Amino acid sequence: MRSGATKTAAARTTERLTLTPVSSADGATFHAYWVNNRAHLQPWSPIREGLDTLAYWDAWAERAAAAEQAGTAVHFGIDYEGSMIGQINLTEIVRGAFQACYLGFSLAADRQGKGYVREAAKSIIAFAFDDLGLHRIMANHMPENVRSAATLAALGFQKEGFAQAYLCIAGTWRDHVLTALTKAD
Secondary structure (H helix, E strand, C coil), X not given: CCCCCCCCCCCEECCCEEEEECCCCCHHHHHHHHHHHHHHHHHHCCCCCCCCCHHHHHHHHHHXXXXXXXXXXXXXXEEECCEEEEEEEEEEEECCCCCEEEEEEEECHHHCCCCHHHHHHHHHHHHHHHHCCCCEEEEEECCXXXXXXXXXXXXXXXXXXXXXXXXXXXXXXXXXXXXXXXXXX
């Protein structure tokens, strides 16, 4: 794919999962996912005004759909047997000489340890490299997030550095381990 070209995402299937791109009508689904997993997700999430409200998630879904149309991000729900169990995202897509993005993901508390994120990420990584024509995917995690660290290592992400006070998570500036995967990897 040419530098700067964009491709609209379609639903993707894996052995056990369906990965569905977010549409502007998906606010209620993502709101329910957040509410049902708040205690599990909150320690790893930035504080956002109105995060517990349907209005926040309706506006988020609108922004996510617009970002896909603009070619700057693609957000997917991770569905298992008809229920949303997580989300996985390619954000801050940059074209030109960089051809890169960030990978982010979350999974419901009761679905941890079953390989769902790894399975979803393999499909999304293939989409990023093959369909979007990207060269580099970056993913960062807090040092104590051992599940994310293990998932990224299993996917081939290489540690590139350590950033002090990198992101404000749960109201506190938190250090992050910086990792990346390139198409050549």
